[in-house]
Amino acid sequence: MSEASRLHLRPSQSGLQNDLIKPLLTDYYQITMAYAYWQSGRKDCNAVFDLFFRKCPFHGEFTIFAGLQDCINFVDKFAFSEEDIDYLREVMGPSVDPAFFDYLLSVTANDVVIHAIPEGTVVFPRVPLMRVEGPLPIVQLLETTFLNLINYASLVATNAARFRLAAGPKARLLEFGLRRAQGPDGGLSASRYCYIGGFNATSNVLAGKLFGVPISGTHAHAFVSAYETMDQLANRAVKYKDSDEVCPDFVALAQEKRALLASKWRESPMQCDFNPNDRELIAFCAYAIAFPHAFLALIDTYDALRSGCPNFLVVALTLRELGYAAIGVRLDSGDLAYQSNVCRSVFKWLAEELDVPSLAEFTIVASNDINEDTLYSLEGQGHSIDAFGVGTHLVTCQAQPALGCVYKLVEVDNRPCIKVQSAWRLTVHPVYQQLSAEVQKVTMPGDKYCYRLYGRDGAPICDLLTRREDETPKVGEQILCRHPFQEQKRAVVRPNRVEQLYKVYWNKGEVTAELPDIHDIKKRVDDQMRLLRMDHKRMLNPTPYKVSVTDKLYTFIHQLWLDCAPVGELS
Ligand SMILES: Nc1ncnc2c1ncn2[C@@H]1O[C@H](COP(=O)(O)OP(=O)(O)OP(=O)(O)O)[C@@H](O)[C@H]1O
Ligand SMILES: O=P(O)(O)OC[C@H]1O[C@H](OP(=O)(O)OP(=O)(O)O)[C@H](O)[C@@H]1O
Ligand SMILES: O=C(O)c1cccnc1
């Protein structure tokens, strides 16, 4: 590979290719098939595979395509090592022709061509996300790794985009999932692709270092519980923000502010006795002394409203005296809407009382088992939360644990292939047997192109799959778009804009299209999500986006389908 083309691979990302992403990270049957292809003399057949999914996840009607960069990094280094071959020789046994292992040792992706949709694009069922072309055994060997790299990345990026939709554009979304993720690699991928999908930051420090995802965090209940007495604060000195002067005893100053707040507390919206927990105040002081410029307190260890909120305000006022602005609070249990509203009303009250408007603006972070439904429900109730910390439901994709991307052979040596076998099934009815078509599973044969057609308002109207020899759809010209399987469903479209969706990312050993950095991919997701019509994005019963085919492709698919589908026998 030339130096010039290598520039297209992002050095910071290609260099950190996970050590696990190697040719043996595959299903054994890929190797056995490669042997059988090789043995039957088909190693130089030219094959085309399409990678696509059949249904959007989470009962939705859109998906974010992610994981492409990792696939290109994988093919860039695709080669079996001597140790890999020794292992395969051992497990495959003596019946395998030793010359196969020499062949396997020589295998690279240098004869492979990959067309793909740019990472971060909003994509839809049945549209090939990648078209992988090359020697049959080699493109077959890529299947499992590609699917592994794309399925979870796209699933969790889509999940993150859905959380973003539910939370609205202004809320800060923090990914807190590492402790609940499916292992170390699942955790790292989650942090990377949640950022791409719409989160602002992660608590995962390694994801920050490796991928440049902004890191962020608060503190845990354990930190609050770890303090009991004042003498545990060995260092109490804090430098004033804008001078070299030092306040020698932050805690003593905090006691003064405590007395001030106590004298006013009865008039606060809380209208209760002022009795916050002393241990909690010590812990908050400890954190503020360590981070005077970034103090955010977890306030629900004892009692969020009666203790955490006033203790936070005591420390915030103390910091203010030294020139620092506290950041805010985190709520991690109970009714998040109610408590956030009470906290906000107390902040506003104090801001007025002391005539310091900025006190009304403290950030309120909420966490604790938040999912998409919770976000929509909170929105419906009215709340005062500025940021959400989300872990389990986001990274484990609890609402749907896998995206079903598949990798299907669509052409061998210019002969189109179609998979129809599972498209027919016998359904047993009480009185008769019926052959029913499961059209979802029919693959679309042949080498195809895909265009996104945009309407007058700038939003995409439909995706159009074409045959290689079809004419390119043109702006302003009428195009017949057909449903791929239902004959009566057709529409005429006169697009305002036509976008060819594929770029050649890998061409015989060279990276041939720019692989954008993580921040640009995130921006692409954001732009694409804004363009997509609201009815495709809504939570309940979203409208399916149309994926259509040209008349020629329709006829071609159906002719081939008829030629290949078995004729059933009824008795
Ligand atoms: N106003 C609200 N509307 C809808 N759901 C909420 C609201 N406030 C909190 N929730 C959700 O309700 C659930 C409360 O869970 P649960 O009762 O187990 O937590 P908790 O007892 O308050 O806290 P802990 O985690 O300490 O047990 C969480 O999933 C949380 O996200
Ligand atoms: O709730 P999630 O969406 O998974 O978000 C992450 C959670 O992890 C942390 O606490 P953890 O759950 O470890 O303990 P706790 O809930 O008992 O405080 C944090 O306080 C959140 O509650
Ligand atoms: O920084 C936080 O507040 C955090 C990080 C991980 C999990 N829960 C919370």
Ligand SMILES: [Mg+2]
């Ligand atoms: Mg929790």
